[in-house]
Amino acid sequence: MTPDLLEQGAKRVEARMAALASQTVNTESGGRSAGLGRLKLDDEVDVTHGRILYLEGVNVSFDGFKAINNLSLDIAPGELRCIIGPNGAGKTTMMDIITGKTRPDSGTVFFGSTIDLLRYKEPQIAQLGIGRKFQKPTVFEQLTVFENLELALKMDKRVPASVFFKLSSAQSDRLAEMLHTIHLADSVSRQAGNLSHGQKQWLEIGMLLMQDPKLLLLDEPVAGMTDEETERTAELFLSLKGKHSLMVVEHDMSFINTISDIVTVLCDGSVLAQGTLAQVQSDERVIEVYLGR
Numbered sequence: 001m002t003p004d005l006l007e008q009g010a011k012r013v014e015a016r017m018a019a020l021a022s023q024t025v026n027t028e029s030g031g032r033s034a035g036l037g038r039l040k041l042d043d044e045v046d047v048t049h050g051r052i053l054y055l056e057g058v059n060v061s062f063d064g065f066k067a068i069n070n071l072s073l074d075i076a077p078g079e080l081r082c083i084i085g086p087n088g089a090g091k092t093t094m095m096d097i098i099t100g101k102t103r104p105d106s107g108t109v110f111f112g113s114t115i116d117l118l119r120y121k122e123p124q125i126a127q128l129g130i131g132r133k134f135q136k137p138t139v140f141e142q143l144t145v146f147e148n149l150e151l152a153l154k155m156d157k158r159v160p161a162s163v164f165f166k167l168s169s170a171q172s173d174r175l176a177e178m179l180h181t182i183h184l185a186d187s188v189s190r191q192a193g194n195l196s197h198g199q200k201q202w203l204e205i206g207m208l209l210m211q212d213p214k215l216l217l218l219d220e221p222v223a224g225m226t227d228e229e230t231e232r233t234a235e236l237f238l239s240l241k242g243k244h245s246l247m248v249v250e251h252d253m254s255f256i257n258t259i260s261d262i263v264t265v266l267c268d269g270s271v272l273a274q275g276t277l278a279q280v281q282s283d284e285r286v287i288e289v290y291l292g293r
């Protein structure tokens with residue numbers, strides 16, 4: 001990461017942020033930005049160095065307790081990375097750092113080669129194209145599946161009233177395609193509150209995908225799902241791999257076995273082991289702190 005690259009990246013992002021503030025950016029849907037108020041920054045994430053996410057030497061302490069301890073990790077564009085580790089390993093805190101919820105005491109956190117995430121606040125990081133899915137589904141229960149996805153397209157915090165919003169044909173096509181991707185094409189008119197837990201999770205993932213995130217962080221996505229829902233979620237994630245970069249925190253080993261390429265094991269706030277699931281599962285240190293519990 002050269003100072004030049006850093007400077008160029010920071011300048012580009014700052015220009016876009018300034019444009020957002022003055023509402024002069026050309027976006028889809030008649031001046032509103034597509035997605036939940038997020039700018040489209042398709043050309044802004046420089047992955048020429050082969051990394052969409054890069055953490056180096058990150059430290060965070062809470063009241064003297066080191067939750068993240070010299071953590072270094074990187075993810076390639078289009079990769080589906082699984083993160084496992086015992087309770088308290090620092091998985092959630094790591095995601096909090098990437099998304100700007102928690103500020104590290106020291107270290108480096110980059111989105112691509114040029115965007116220093118530590119310069120930005122949580123909403124700006126979402127605008128840059130990092131989506132996050134928490135463990136519990138959060139959809140608009142009173143609205144239909146279709147309306148939830150439509151809302152994900154049209155909601156724009158800068159535009160107070162969105163009553164004049166009308167889907168373009170490209171957006172309608174995209175929405176229809178999304179319904180298939182998230183296995184909800186047959187439930188388009190159902191109220192979200194009446195969906196199963198797994199279907200709500202898919203719907204929320206669909207809402208995030210409508211914003212076309214570059215990187216999606218997912219915290220225990222299959223917790224509480226039936227076996228069938230878990231299988232379909234695995235299919236969904238495998239279909240997203242390559243188009244999006246994904247970081248998935250999970251405890252469900254059979255799910256990880258189905259979806260993973262590289263698995264990172266976190267323990268005591270840093271990387272304990274990394275490799276294929278078979279490799280980390282046969283690592284004595286991993287068995288001792290996590291798998292052999």
Ligand SMILES: Nc1ncnc2c1ncn2[C@@H]1O[C@H](COP(=O)(O)OP(=O)(O)OP(=O)(O)O)[C@@H](O)[C@H]1O
Binds near residue numbers: 062088091094
């Ligand atoms: N805001 C906070 N204040 C104090 N301690 C915290 C805070 N956030 C996290 N911790 C501590 O940091 C450590 C790492 O927590 P974290 O939630 O990141 O772990 P985790 O790997 O996500 O665990 P789990 O699998 O149980 O969700 C834990 O010991 C936790 O108690």
